[in-house]
Amino acid sequence: MLDNITVVLCRTKYSENIGSVARACVNMGCPNLILVNPKEFDMDRALPLATVKGKKVLERAEVVSNLPTALASFHKVYATTARMGGWRKGILMAEEAAKRMTAEIESGAEIAIVFGPEDTGLTNEEIEICGSLISIPTMPDAWSLNLAQAVLIILYECFKLKPTRKLRPIITENSRLATHEELLTLYTHMQQALLDIDFLRKDNPDYFMMPLKRFMNRLALRRNEFNLLMGVCRQIRWLKSQVDKSKSD
Template sequence: MTHQPAIILVRPQLGENIGKAARAMLNFGLTDMRLVAPRDGWPNPDAGPSASGADIVLDQAQVFATVEEAVADCTHVFASTVRERGMAKPVVTPREAGKRMHAAIAAGTRPAILFGPERSGLTNDDVVCADTILTVPVNKDFGSLNLAQAVILCAYEFDQCRDETPDVQPAYEDGVASKDQLIGLMQHMERELAAKGYFKSEDRRDTQRRTLRNLIQSAAPSHQQVQTWRGIIKSLARPDAPDSSDT
């Protein structure tokens, strides 16, 4: 079985936050939750409702008495915190941590991330158990990050390293219209406009025609939308008729 990062909540205080962290983990396919000395014991009846269906994560959660025991089978441990003075560890962003965890897993080893208690964060003795400090680059004037929010940003960045969703997916399932369809539409529009006296003078006609063609080009319509445009032009060009929706 492929390893995945262990998400280790150190002395979490509120069951509700454990549930939300579980939901955030499962949103990005992570299920290895570990709890170190949860304040209110385990299981905690407040966790389930806030997990919103991520029960599998809570059901499989392992409980440990100490951070040392929780990380025993891991190889590379990140501590989610701001850097403490005098702590001789490199500091990485969640994105860099995601890449390093992905590389660790590709090498057949298991990485982990430590998250501290809601109120106080990890202690220096917790951080000593880690190899690397992971600091989310937040607003320096408002750096207090909710526990589940810190978890989801780390889980997201890990998942980004394996996710294959293209950055952009095209707007139309039936594809953008071909140029001959667009030229047909342009000619249809010009013909109807000419019949209505839109082109005032022969010497401005070419400029107006280019403006119209750029209008259609920049709209980049689909096959289906070319048909919709043609219907609009046909209706507008028609002599007035009673609209069935008129009162």
């Protein structure tokens, strides 16, 4: 069972595709599905595609209004994309991502895999909210995949690596993995601290934070390490305020 993985469908247009995704989830033993602002979601149209086996996944799916709310409690977040190039760097192929996710699950992580709407995929802003990028290799002239196909392929890569036996991890509260919400808070404080010391360019700090975010997202940051980095950011900002105060005096 892929109990630690949640499929997140963002702005899905067709209820039938949501039903097919529920079926793919149950095929691979993933019971968790979140729908972010689906367009005119109709359970009656989705259920036939979910089949009897996927009905339970579909009925217990959580519906939320926005992506940050959907991702707040997860430790690792992966966005899916068919488009490459530009600023979309460090893209993992599905097999590579599955290996990374398997290791993260063994360390206690709860993982979200985000899929965009059928026609356009995720926006740049939605991808920026997420941590890492996954793409599925296809023929160059036929790169568009059905939503349920994409979900099934990525979950299958994870399913193949499912361990035959799982040891009980020993994790204390202080050493649990930092949640996605905590990481976003850290990035906000880190960006402001780096602006205070003129490390980031003020004309477009979000852009120049991207490499740092990509680096941080490769780490399995623990809660105590989150607290440490937050303390560093606070100290930087306090020292900067003291320097500014002394100059004004």
